[in-house]
Amino acid sequence: MARHRIVIVGGGSAGISVAARLRRSGEGDVAVIDPAATHYYQPLWTLVGGGCAPVEESAKPQSAVMPKGVNWIRRAAVSVDPDARTVELDDGSSVGYEYLVMCPGIQLDWGKITGLGQTLGRDGVSSNYQYELAPAMWKFIRETRSGTAVFTMPAGPIKCAGAPQKIAYLAADYWRQEGVLDKIDIHLVLPTPGMFGVKEFAQILDGVARRYGINVHLQSEATSVNADKREVTIVDHANGDTTQTLNYDVMHVVPPQSAPDWVKKTSLADPASPAGYVEIDKHTMQHARYPEVFALGDAGSSPNSKTGAAIRKQAPVVATNLTDVMAGREPSARYEGYASCPLTTSRRTLLLAEFDYSMTPKPSIPKINTIKERRDMWYLKRHGLPALYWNLMLRGLA
Numbered sequence: 001m002a003r004h005r006i007v008i009v010g011g012g013s014a015g016i017s018v019a020a021r022l023r024r025s026g027e028g029d030v031a032v033i034d035p036a037a038t039h040y041y042q043p044l045w046t047l048v049g050g051g052c053a054p055v056e057e058s059a060k061p062q063s064a065v066m067p068k069g070v071n072w073i074r075r076a077a078v079s080v081d082p083d084a085r086t087v088e089l090d091d092g093s094s095v096g097y098e099y100l101v102m103c104p105g106i107q108l109d110w111g112k113i114t115g116l117g118q119t120l121g122r123d124g125v126s127s128n129y130q131y132e133l134a135p136a137m138w139k140f141i142r143e144t145r146s147g148t149a150v151f152t153m154p155a156g157p158i159k160c161a162g163a164p165q166k167i168a169y170l171a172a173d174y175w176r177q178e179g180v181l182d183k184i185d186i187h188l189v190l191p192t193p194g195m196f197g198v199k200e201f202a203q204i205l206d207g208v209a210r211r212y213g214i215n216v217h218l219q220s221e222a223t224s225v226n227a228d229k230r231e232v233t234i235v236d237h238a239n240g241d242t243t244q245t246l247n248y249d250v251m252h253v254v255p256p257q258s259a260p261d262w263v264k265k266t267s268l269a270d271p272a273s274p275a276g277y278v279e280i281d282k283h284t285m286q287h288a289r290y291p292e293v294f295a296l297g298d299a300g301s302s303p304n305s306k307t308g309a310a311i312r313k314q315a316p317v318v319a320t321n322l323t324d325v326m327a328g329r330e331p332s333a334r335y336e337g338y339a340s341c342p343l344t345t346s347r348r349t350l351l352l353a354e355f356d357y358s359m360t361p362k363p364s365i366p367k368i369n370t371i372k373e374r375r376d377m378w379y380l381k382r383h384g385l386p387a388l389y390w391n392l393m394l395r396g397l398a
Helices: 013-024 042-049 134-143 163-177 199-212 308-326 375-391
Strands: 002-009 030-033 038-040 059-061 071-073 077-081 086-089 094-102 147-152 184-189 215-217 220-226 231-236 242-247 250-252 293-295 339-344 350-355
Touching: 002 013, 013 030, 013 308, 030 094, 042 134, 042 163, 042 339, 042 375, 094 308, 134 163, 134 250, 147 163, 147 220, 147 231, 147 242, 163 184, 163 199, 163 250, 163 339, 184 220, 199 350, 293 308, 308 339, 339 375, 350 375
Parallel strands: 002 030, 002 094, 030 071, 094 293, 147 184, 147 250, 184 215
Antiparallel strands: 038 059, 077 086, 086 094, 220 231, 231 242, 339 350
16 A cells, blocks of 8 residues: 555645645655546636636646646545545555545535436536536527526535626626627526625625616525426525426526535544535644644635635645644644635626635735726636636645
8 A cells, every 4th residue: 555644635726736835845745636637727617608718728737737746646535544544546445644635625416406417508507617518608698688597506515606696797797788688587596695695795796686687586596407398496495495486598507515425424524514524623724533634625614615715825724734733733824714706797897705704805905995896806807816826826836
């Protein structure tokens, strides 16, 4: 059995960022377990589905972003035994570790919406949560000239909780430009009691929805799709779980999400959470019961919004605290829950929602009022953030 001083499960933005930081700090024995041949910048998929970016721009070979000197194990992890300090791989082999960083990402539970699988990617139904589906979303939006459009968001934590709204506004603004907005009945289905968890941003988004004439269904979620009739069933949790049926001509669906099934089965999972996220201290990112284990990104139990911006702040905390633990010290770095949600409110403006565990605005750009829709923030989303991601974040420099 191969053994490594540090094993990182997952080669997404979290795993690559931490690996790069550890290598820069001089760690010589770092292994990353990930079978993917392609690395994706997923935040771009919203713009792909809205017709504002090519999907090919979101992908690069995994080999191009893997830090030099890292042992890349091109298999999938299927289990972890934290008592034996081993990770089991999909070929039946195991990898031993002294220290473990868990960042396997999040699981898209498409099957939890009955009937969705029969129509996803065709007949007007798609999602920006998958590389292959985002271009289809733009095709369906472009082809819609009248009728009913439905945009849904599931209950529970999901990656980029603003994405279900972003595509609705991009579509609505496109239809406005085309002169057909008044012919389309738009419905936005949200499981939350308001448009956003931070009141300052929620007030702005209330106005955006009114501007486009969007019917907002709060504390509601889609539970089933009838592809033959082009109908979606919506459950209203605020009114005794009553149901209603909406017809659709075009629909963007965001699936329920959870930790990968294999993670849920390990003793690393939070026993109090059915979603099965890795149980960690929300400030140090250290496991609650196994001090040699850390987790970050979408699979961690920290109650922050699951965004790439959150990972950018978590990665240096994990790298620092892991170094502390390896040296016999207490973790010294703290993550305060920072997340950023760049909300596209039109095809030329963006609301940069930055906040932390306090659920109050935490703007990071000096002398710029980001608590409003801005054109310059649109360019940040379209060009600045992808450049930051590929050139700095994945290299452990930001």
